[in-house]
Amino acid sequence: MHGKKVAVLGAAGGIGQPLSLLLKLNPLVSELSLYDIVNTPGVAADLSHINTPAKVTGHKGAESLGEALTGSDVIVIPAGVPRKPGMTRDDLFNTNANIVKTLAEGAAKYAPKAHLLIISNPVNSTVPIVAEVLKKHGVFDPARLFGVTSLDVVRASTFVAAIKGKNPEDVHVHVVGGHSGVTILPLLSQTGIKFTQDEIEKLTHRIQYGGDEVVKAKDGTGSATLSMAQAGARFTNSLLKALEGQKGIVEPTFVFSPVAQKEGADFFATNVELGTGGVAKIHPVGPMSDYEQKLYAEAVVELKKNIAKGVQFVKGA
Ligand code: APR
Numbered sequence: 001m002h003g004k005k006v007a008v009l010g011a012a013g014g015i016g017q018p019l020s021l022l023l024k025l026n027p028l029v030s031e032l033s034l035y036d037i038v039n040t041p042g043v044a045a046d047l048s049h050i051n052t053p054a055k056v057t058g059h060k061g062a063e064s065l066g067e068a069l070t071g072s073d074v075i076v077i078p079a080g081v082p083r084k085p086g087m088t089r090d091d092l093f094n095t096n097a098n099i100v101k102t103l104a105e106g107a108a109k110y111a112p113k114a115h116l117l118i119i120s121n122p123v124n125s126t127v128p129i130v131a132e133v134l135k136k137h138g139v140f141d142p143a144r145l146f147g148v149t150s151l152d153v154v155r156a157s158t159f160v161a162a163i164k165g166k167n168p169e170d171v172h173v174h175v176v177g178g179h180s181g182v183t184i185l186p187l188l189s190q191t192g193i194k195f196t197q198d199e200i201e202k203l204t205h206r207i208q209y210g211g212d213e214v215v216k217a218k219d220g221t222g223s224a225t226l227s228m229a230q231a232g233a234r235f236t237n238s239l240l241k242a243l244e245g246q247k248g249i250v251e252p253t254f255v256f257s258p259v260a261q262k263e264g265a266d267f268f269a270t271n272v273e274l275g276t277g278g279v280a281k282i283h284p285v286g287p288m289s290d291y292e293q294k295l296y297a298e299a300v301v302e303l304k305k306n307i308a309k310g311v312q313f314v315k316g317a
Helices: 016-024 040-048 062-069 089-110 123-136 150-164 197-208 210-217 226-243 290-315
Strands: 004-009 029-036 055-060 074-077 115-118 145-147 175-177 184-186 249-256 267-275 278-282
Touching: 004 016, 004 062, 004 226, 016 029, 016 040, 016 226, 029 040, 029 062, 040 055, 055 062, 062 089, 074 089, 074 226, 089 115, 089 123, 089 290, 115 123, 115 226, 123 145, 123 249, 123 267, 123 290, 150 175, 150 184, 150 197, 150 210, 150 226, 150 249, 175 290, 184 197, 184 290, 197 210, 197 290, 226 249, 226 267, 226 278, 267 290
Parallel strands: 004 029, 004 074, 029 055, 074 115, 115 145
Antiparallel strands: 145 249, 175 184, 175 267, 249 267, 267 278
């Protein structure tokens, strides 16, 4: 049959539900498998009434992880606990690390050829956790593991457009590094837009800590869900198009990458060209201003720590 099987793990959550809705509307999805520890039969029944071709199934509880995953081409993982005010993404580490490790073990066992898209935070550490689990099972293919960082780019376009009076869809910002605080590096010098140094510093800070605006506004009830779901659906759609053979599809994403390896960071986000096997070509960072070079150095120091924490979580276990 035309289309791919996409599994969403954590499908009943704040990100999982709108993400599943957007995927149900995607014509490249033939089967949508929804997994969570709560509520997935209800979410699946609800979505299944939408008159698009994707067949929706709901799977609840650990004993149904195998049936949820078997045959999946793409697995998107937003499972976990969200941030509360005052928490950084790194504060989520212990809870989410355990959840992601268990789900990665399931993926290694039931869908070893699937593409894995990680949304659960802290992405800088959860992606290395998944890599280590897959390595332990002998099924790690770096071309099929992605940390979803699209929201950083989406936010960067929106925030730049807001101060420059532009249509955000026409603003393209290359955001590199990782997906938390100082590891997020927007390369505003590559946009072709003129900024004052004050604008650059304020925009950089807003892009790095944009997620905190949502955490604060939600007043203790969670972090970004709707914008994250849209960004996750956008990335999934791009990957599905590439898997179908469309050429020239480029998305920002956090992958196993040579870009900062000599500085000790095995995973790094830059623009990546996607192909039928997942990662086809990793773009370099490109030219940086002096200010960006300084931030790059800071980003790599922090990123190395985040990656090591994820690796150690699996290796030390
Ligand atoms: N297996 C599957 N699903 C799980 C598990 C598990 N072991 N543990 C928790 N979940 C589910 C929850 O039942 C819930 O439905 O994950 C979902 C998480 O939803 P929310 O609590 O609403 O959190 P959300 O805002 O969606 O954020 C989830 O994504 O961006 C990140 O920082 C965010 O790490 C957080 C994650």
